[in-house]
Amino acid sequence: SPSWISDIWHTLQNLPVPVNFLYKDPRRFTSDYVRGVLAAVTDSMQDHLTDCVAASVRLPLLVHRVEIDNRGKCIQAVMRFRDYLRVPNAGHRRALTRLMCGEHPLGIEQGRRTVPSTPRARRICRFCRLRGMVETETHVLVDCACPEVEGLREAYFAEASKHVPSLTAARRVLGSTDPLRTMLSQHKTLALIAQFVHQVFTLCE
Numbered sequence: 276s277p278s279w280i281s282d283i284w285h286t287l288q289n290l291p292v293p294v295n296f297l298y299k300d301p302r303r304f305t306s307d308y309v310r311g312v313l314a315a316v317t318d319s320m321q322d323h324l325t326d327c328v329a330a331s332v333r334l335p336l337l338v339h340r341v342e343i344d345n346r347g348k349c350i351q352a353v354m355r356f357r358d359y360l361r362v363p364n365a366g367h368r369r370a371l372t373r374l375m376c377g378e379h380p381l382g383i384e385q386g387r388r389t390v391p392s393t394p395r396a397r398r399i400c401r402f403c404r405l406r407g408m409v410e411t412e413t414h415v416l417v418d419c420a421c422p423e424v425e426g427l428r429e430a431y432f433a434e435a436s437k438h439v440p441s442l443t444a445a446r447r448v449l450g451s452t453d454p455l456r457t458m459l460s461q462h463k464t465l466a467l468i469a470q471f472v473h474q475v476f477t478l479c480e
Contacts, residue, residue: 291319291323294312320354434467
């Protein structure tokens with residue numbers, strides 16, 4: 276019969292990642308069973324968000340995101356309070372959030388918003404202007420050879436390496452994406468990377 280219990284069943288079945296709910300047997304409705312269903316809903320949401328991030332071309336920095344907590348342990352979770360939200364300078368905090376969420380002024384994102392959208396290969400870096408060099412997050416923040424951007428980057432690394440010496444090695448031996456993810460995963464230097472990102476976005480504007 277139609278009821279709020281069957282409404283819950285239909286809702287859980289229609290989630291992007293369905294959750295099993297055996298509503299026809301009232302003997303199952305113990306407090307432990309309900310807690311289990313609630314936990315399954317949370318897991319369903321986590322799985323769905325992970326799938327959404329993995330499928331999005333706009334969120335390269337969120338795919339397989341790993342962060343280092345205060346105990347030096349690597350953690351990977353799609354839903355948790357992010358340390359960069361504690362960056363004290365509001366402008367720097369917003370800039371870093373925009374970078375992570377794909378809402379930034381770099382060419383790779385702004386080219387998607389033109390009508391019609393600019394082909395990816397034509398979203399050339401406005402700073403170095405090298406032929407075929409797309410203005411992506413990793414290119415600008417890690418590789419771009421424009422003296423103005425490079426000066427900001429070197430200032431960041433000089434200060435950040437005092438707190439996390441391993442950043443220098445990561446920058447030297449890994450590809451572009453990995454150093455950027457390493458830079459973004461360091462709790463001790465988030466305020467510094469946020470300042471660097473804000474400075475680059477200011478140049479864009």
